[in-house]
Amino acid sequence: MLSNPLFIKLFVAISLFACGLGLGGAIAYDIASQRAKLEKLQVQESTLLDRLNIARQAMMQRLAMQARSEKVALELDQTRNQLAETRISLNRSIARVTTVYKTSPASSPQPLPACVFTAGFVRSWNSALASPANYPSASAPSSAADQAQTSHSLDDDLAASPIQQADLLSNHIDNSLRCQGIEAQLNQLIDWHRE
Numbered sequence: 001m002l003s004n005p006l007f008i009k010l011f012v013a014i015s016l017f018a019c020g021l022g023l024g025g026a027i028a029y030d031i032a033s034q035r036a037k038l039e040k041l042q043v044q045e046s047t048l049l050d051r052l053n054i055a056r057q058a059m060m061q062r063l064a065m066q067a068r069s070e071k072v073a074l075e076l077d078q079t080r081n082q083l084a085e086t087r088i089s090l091n092r093s094i095a096r097v098t099t100v101y102k103t104s105p106a107s108s109p110q111p112l113p114a115c116v117f118t119a120g121f122v123r124s125w126n127s128a129l130a131s132p133a134n135y136p137s138a139s140a141p142s143s144a145a146d147q148a149q150t151s152h153s154l155d156d157d158l159a160a161s162p163i164q165q166a167d168l169l170s171n172h173i174d175n176s177l178r179c180q181g182i183e184a185q186l187n188q189l190i191d192w193h194r195e
Contacts, residue, residue: 068195072188079184083177090173098165115165120157125168129175 100109 068192072192076185076188080181083181087173087177091170094166094169094173098169112165116160117163117168118157119159119161122161122163123157125171 099112101112102109
């Protein structure tokens with residue numbers, strides 16, 4: 001029976017069919033496996049692209065923030081330079097505006113009368129400029145020695161100080177320009193924060 005050509009053909013056909021099924025199954029399994037790997041790689045690629053986009057957006061935001069910071073710094077430098085120029089200009093006029101005056105536009109300049117600032121005035125002026133924590137509280141004196149020193153310091157407050165109008169004006173210019181500088185910094189910080 002094994003020598004029957006029909007049987008041999010049938011056996012060869014069945015064997016080829018079985019080999020084809022096995023090979024087809026192996027190929028189908030390999031294709032499915034490759035598809036799964038491809039899908040996994042596509043998911044990873046998508047994730048990496050998302051991360052890349054997030055990183056790119058963060059970099060763009062950082063660059064924009066850096067540009068804003070540089071703009072703010074430049075504007076503050078310009079403000080400081082303008083205030084320095086203003087200080088120079090105002091300081092040049094101090095001697096002229098604190099030593100002579102005119103009684104009318106057509107009159108000639110005359111020396112200014114003496115202007116006396118007391119030690120108490122200067123102390124109060126300086127106290128107003130400094131932090132209250134730097135000065136003792138104005139509580140009532142507790143002992144006789146404290147009362148004697150207080151009455152003595154009240155007399156000292158009325159003594160003439162060496163401060164002249166030019167000193168006062170110079171101090172006022174410095175304080176005003178310092179305040180303008182702080183105000184410019186604060187406004188820039190507020191604008192930068194709002195952006």
